[in-house]
Amino acid sequence: MMKFICLVLLLCTAQSTLGAWQKLDGGLKHVSVGRAGVWGVNNNDNIYYRRDTYGDNANPGTTWTQIAGGLKQVDVGDDMVWGVNSNDDIFYRSDINEGDQDGANWVKIEGKLKHITVSQKGHVWGVNSGDNIYHRIGVSGCSKAGSSWKLIAGGLKQISVGSSGVWGVNSGDQIFYRQGTFGDPVEDTDGSGWTHVAGGLKYISSAEVLYGVNAGDLIYYRAGVCEETPVGTSWVQIAGRLKQIESLSPVVWGVNSNANIYTKEDDA
Known part of the structure; x- marks a missing residue:
């Protein structure tokens, strides 16, 4: 039965790359998509939210609305947006909901990170300027801020948590998967160790489909990722060139x- 499920997921993953890229208005250096909508930051660290994408990530939205503050990177979850600024200070956006899709304020969290990631189940991970890896403990619907940072063994320059588990890349563009995190379990787990996965990527995005881009901005997805084989089977190149990519079925976004900002449907 598990082999059959993996085969079905593999076929679905293959279908997910069929859409054509659509260029949108605006300019961003980083973009993220989640159930709280599409958010991004530009080269001046200005923050933007894409109107009409909250709760409808399949919608490409209408216009970009500038949000007060300055961040160099943002990541979007379910009613959650986290980000870091040029000083590596950490923030989350308070009170995001259907009635107030922009949220209310940026709330500063203790610690320093250069990159942060939040899953659709509210699990938060990050890496600092020394490539140390941290997992935020205690984040929940009742406690958006969580309680503390836990240092995780290893070294990564970029990290992503989502339905495919916790994945990251190191300073040599080597790729790693965190054992025991596939499916983004409701119980927030540290996982049990890092598995090196063949290939080379500078940026990776964990969601229903695992995407990444390499040093030449070539785009790949990971085939065969499922519960039985959480590390998947092979990297498959798709058309286009991006320096950064994010996805949440049924759409993919990138810059x-x-x-330039692009999106496409997964077609899965």
């Missing part, structure tokens, strides 16, 4: 080296 290229010229800060």
